[in-house]
Each structure stands twice: as structure tokens, then as C-alpha cells.
Amino acid sequence: MSPEEFRTLGHRTVDWVADYWERLESLPVAPQVEPGQVRRMLPRHPPEHGEPFEALLRDMDGVVVPGLLHWQHPRFLGYFPANTSGAAVLADLLSAGLGVQGMSWSTSPACTELEEHVLDWLVEILGLPDRFRSDGRGGGVIQDTASSALLVALLAALQRAGKGEIRKEGIGSRRFGVYVTGETHSSAVKAAIIAGLGEQAVRHVRTDRDTLALDVAHLQTLVLRDLADGITPLLAVATVGTTSTTAIDPVAAVGQLCRRHGVWLHVDAAYAGVAAVCPELRWLNDGVAEYADSYCTNPHKWLLTTFDCDTFWVADRTWLTEALTLLPEYLRNAASESGRVTDYRNWQVPLGRRFRALKLWAVIRWYGVEGLRRHIRQGVGLAAELARWVRADERFELAAAHPLALVCFRLRTPPGGDADEANERLLHRVNASGTTFLTHSRIDGRVVLRIAVGGTFTRRHHVEQAWQCVGREADRVLQPVPD
Numbered sequence: 001m002s003p004e005e006f007r008t009l010g011h012r013t014v015d016w017v018a019d020y021w022e023r024l025e026s027l028p029v030a031p032q033v034e035p036g037q038v039r040r041m042l043p044r045h046p047p048e049h050g051e052p053f054e055a056l057l058r059d060m061d062g063v064v065v066p067g068l069l070h071w072q073h074p075r076f077l078g079y080f081p082a083n084t085s086g087a088a089v090l091a092d093l094l095s096a097g098l099g100v101q102g103m104s105w106s107t108s109p110a111c112t113e114l115e116e117h118v119l120d121w122l123v124e125i126l127g128l129p130d131r132f133r134s135d136g137r138g139g140g141v142i143q144d145t146a147s148s149a150l151l152v153a154l155l156a157a158l159q160r161a162g163k164g165e166i167r168k169e170g171i172g173s174r175r176f177g178v179y180v181t182g183e184t185h186s187s188a189v190k191a192a193i194i195a196g197l198g199e200q201a202v203r204h205v206r207t208d209r210d211t212l213a214l215d216v217a218h219l220q221t222l223v224l225r226d227l228a229d230g231i232t233p234l235l236a237v238a239t240v241g242t243t244s245t246t247a248i249d250p251v252a253a254v255g256q257l258c259r260r261h262g263v264w265l266h267v268d269a270a271y272a273g274v275a276a277v278c279p280e281l282r283w284l285n286d287g288v289a290e291y292a293d294s295y296c297t298n299p300h301k302w303l304l305t306t307f308d309c310d311t312f313w314v315a316d317r318t319w320l321t322e323a324l325t326l327l328p329e330y331l332r333n334a335a336s337e338s339g340r341v342t343d344y345r346n347w348q349v350p351l352g353r354r355f356r357a358l359k360l361w362a363v364i365r366w367y368g369v370e371g372l373r374r375h376i377r378q379g380v381g382l383a384a385e386l387a388r389w390v391r392a393d394e395r396f397e398l399a400a401a402h403p404l405a406l407v408c409f410r411l412r413t414p415p416g417g418d419a420d421e422a423n424e425r426l427l428h429r430v431n432a433s434g435t436t437f438l439t440h441s442r443i444d445g446r447v448v449l450r451i452a453v454g455g456t457f458t459r460r461h462h463v464e465q466a467w468q469c470v471g472r473e474a475d476r477v478l479q480p481v482p483d
């Protein structure tokens with residue numbers, strides 16, 4: 001494809017994306033496809049000869065779009081949002097066009113230095129501690145996901161706990177404890193498995209019945225029990241905004257305990273952390289400045305930055321880089337050896353890395369901090385309004401607190417009815433309607449439905465339409481009538 005062809009087809013492709021965003025609202029949110037249906041529309045064998053790019057764009061409409069769950073649909077209210085935005089997409093195109101690899105400073109100095117700079121900006125924007133900034137002992141890096149952030153935090157914790165020996169010898173007969181709750185994201189257990197600690201290293205700390213937040217007294221019991229058994233308490237995960245309900249663990253109290261026993265504290269604020277862009281939500285950072293050894297939040301969830309973009313900081317980068325640094329001959333260069341540059345390959349699992357900082361830079365520059373605040377406040381405001389609608393409707397009850405933009409609720413069922421079954425049926429009907437898309441979780445074993453506001457294109461009337469749809473389908477669930 002010559003640059004001239006690229007220019008023409010590029011315009012057409014940008015048009016395609018803009019048209020997609022414009023017509024999203026007219027599409028059913030969720031696909032109605034059977035397993036295998038998409039593949040059956042694809043040729044069995046790859047083309048021997050090249051095809052015009054327009055043929056691919058035609059298949060986007062005919063094959064791909066009908067098989068999509070439309071995450072950017074303004075009435076997509078499931079899971080957590082996965083914001084994309086024009087600014088981020090265009091900057092991602094620049095990144096793809098440049099096609100640079102930023103594994104070492106020397107393999108593209110601008111790729112590394114822009115990332116360091118933008119992550120320092122984000123420290124300031126989110127009110128995070130100065131010790132996360134790159135000009136001290138700490139620093140930030142963009143990981144693909146919060147799951148990878150947790151894995152590298154665990155590897156850094158092993159480096160610190162094992163005084164460097166584990167890197168050489170492996171874990172051997174050493175035993176470690178990793179502390180999570182039933183509400184912690186499953187990536188914590190996955191990290192323990194990948195690091196070779198096994199699921200047996202993971203301790204499940206109780207949560208408070210009402211707030212679903214980590215019970216610090218129980219954490220203390222588990223840590224002391226491990227110490228008594230000769231097991232090294234390694235890492236605790238405190239979540240700010242859990243996946244099921246956005247519960248907030250008491251970071252400061254967890255941190256005090258971790259500090260006392262030399263446990264690495266990783267704060268997982270994957271969804272909620274970016275909301276600290278608003279001064280009135282800065283309480284989300286309570287305890288982080290004093291106690292977090294590592295911290296992450298995902299601009300790719302709720303801060304308008306196209307997936308993938310997890311921002312991860314450590315208070316002291318030594319452990320992380322000591323854990324992951326290797327310098328094979330083919331990567332040797334004067335800059336690395338001078339010790340004056342950051343080589344981000346030593347902060348992550350893969351060697352290669354995309355120029356992800358461009359899209360975050362573009363988002364911050366396009367919206368400005370004030371525009372980012374407006375986006376977060378819109379989500380929080382709409383969720384508060386939705387919660388009022390839930391409260392005012394006697395068929396429903398709120399199932400958890402809603403400090404941010406996620407509302408968990410459930411259908412009350414008449415005496416003798418099965419509440420879980422009714423809520424599952426309601427969810428199925430709502431999603432099959434194509435009007436909106438919600439997901440569920442369980443609190444204390446009981447099914448709850450989740451509405452996560454905060455999509456890039458979601459406005460008040462979309463949430464209103466979604467809630468009307470829930471109400472309509474609830475009538476049908478409560479008083480079944482023949483369809």
C-alpha cells in the first residue's frame with residue numbers, strides 16, 4: 001500500500017469509524033449470534049492474491065458488526081465502561097503509523113520520555129503522591145492491563161522479600177502468603193499462579209457484611225498465623241472500587257498492618273482510581289501516599305483512553321527493575337549502560353512495547369483536566385439519579401452503596417418467588433431486547449444486577465431509556481404473560 005493509497009483508504013476508514021459511532025444508537029447493543037456463526041461467514045482458506053481494502057470494509061459491515069457486543073453503544077451499561085474517544089483513536093493511529101518499539105530508551109527516546117512525562121502529569125492530575133513521580137525513587141509505566149500490573153507488583157514484592165535470591169534460585173522451599181478478599185479481582189490469584197506460588201499461597205480475608213470492604217482484623221489474624229507457620233507474608237491487595245460493587249478497602253489501615261510486617265501493599269484502583277481527577281473524589285486516594293508500594297488505575301476503563309492503557313506506579317522502582325532487568329548482548333547500548341535513562345522493558349513482562357503514551361497524551365490535551373472532570377462527574381451524577389429511580393420503584397431495591405458510577409440493584413420478588421431466578425430472567429430479557437446491556441454479580445450469594453454508567457457517548461436520556469427497559473421487562477417477569 002503506497003502512501004497515496006494509504007491516504008485515500010485511511011480517509012475512508014476514518015469515515016467508517018465515524019459512521020459507526022453515529023449509527024451506534026440505532027443498533028441492538030448485544031449481538032444475536034450463535035457460536036460458530038461468524039466463522040461460517042469467513043472463507044475457509046486465506047486469499048492467494050491480495051484484495052482491495054474496500055472488501056475488508058464491506059466485511060466489517062456484513063460480518064464483524066453483526067457479531068459485536070457494542071461496547072461504545074451509549075446504552076451499553078455492562079461490566080465497567082471501556083471508554084474510547086476520537087482523540088485516543090487518532091493518537092493510536094499515529095502510534096501504529098510510527099510503528100516504533102519502545103523497549104529501551106535508545107530504541108525510541110521520545111517513546112520513553114513522553115511516557116515518563118505523561119505519567120508524572122497523571123500523578124498531578126489524580127492527586128497521587130509525589131513519591132510516584134519519576135524524579136524520585138519511584139516512577140510510573142503504562143502496562144497493558146491491571147492484571148499485568150498486579151503480576152509485576154508481585155514479582156517486585158518477591159524481589160524485596162527474597163533479597164534478590166529468588167531471582168537466582170527460584171522459590172524453592174520458601175513459602176509465601178498473598179492476601180486478597182472474595183471481592184478482589186481474580187487477576188490476583190492468576191498472578192500467584194503465574195509466579196509459581198500456586199493458589200495455595202492465596203489467603204482469603206473476610207469482608208465486612210455491609211460494606212464488602214476488607215476486614216483488617218481478619219487480615220491481621222491471617223498474617224500472624226502465617227508468621228507463626230514460617231510463611232512469609234508477601235503481598236496484600238487493597239482494592240479501591242471492587243469489580244462487583246465498587247466497594248472500597250480501607251487502604252490506610254491495611255497499609256499500617258503491611259508496614260508493620262514488611263508486606264508489599266498493592267492498591268488496585270483499576271476502575272475507580274481515575275475518578276480522583278475530581279477534587280471532591282480525592283478521598284479515593286486515602287492511605288495511598290503513606291502506604292502503597294504500588295498502585296494502578298486504568299484510563300482504558302473510565303478516562304476516555306482506548307484499550308489498552310493501565311497506568312502503574314511504584315514508590316521505589318528498585319525492586320521492580322531488579323526483578324525484571326536482563327541485558328542480553330543484542331540490547332546493549334551506551335545509554336542503558338550510562339544509568340541515565342529508563343528502559344521500560346525492565347518494568348514489564350514483554351520485551352516489545354507500543355507507543356501507548358501517545359493516546360493518553362492526546363486525551364489529556366484534547367479534553368484538558370477540566371474536560372476529564374466533566375466526564376467523571378457526568379457518570380457519577382447519572383448514577384446518583386439512577387439510584388433515586390431505583391429507590392422510588394417499589395419493585396426494586398438497591399443492593400450496595402454506589403459511591404461512583406456503578407449502581408447494583410435487584411428485583412424484589414413476591415413471597416414464594418425465587419429472587420435469584422427472577423433476577424436472572426430479568427437480565428436475560430433486558431439483554432435480549434437489544435435496548436441496553438447489563439451484567440450481574442452476586443453479593444452474599446444473591447444475584448444482583450449492575451448498571452455501570454460512564455460510557456463516552458452515554459447521556460441522561462440513554463440511562464433513562466435503559467431504566468425504562470428494565471421496568472418494562474420487570475413487569476413481564478413479575479406477571480408472566482404469553483409473548
Ligand code: PLP
Binds near residue numbers: 268
Ligand atoms: N481490578 C479491578 C478492580 C477490576 O475491576 C478489573 C476489571 O474490571 C481488573 C482489575 C482487571 O482489569 P484488566 O482487564 O485491566 O486486567
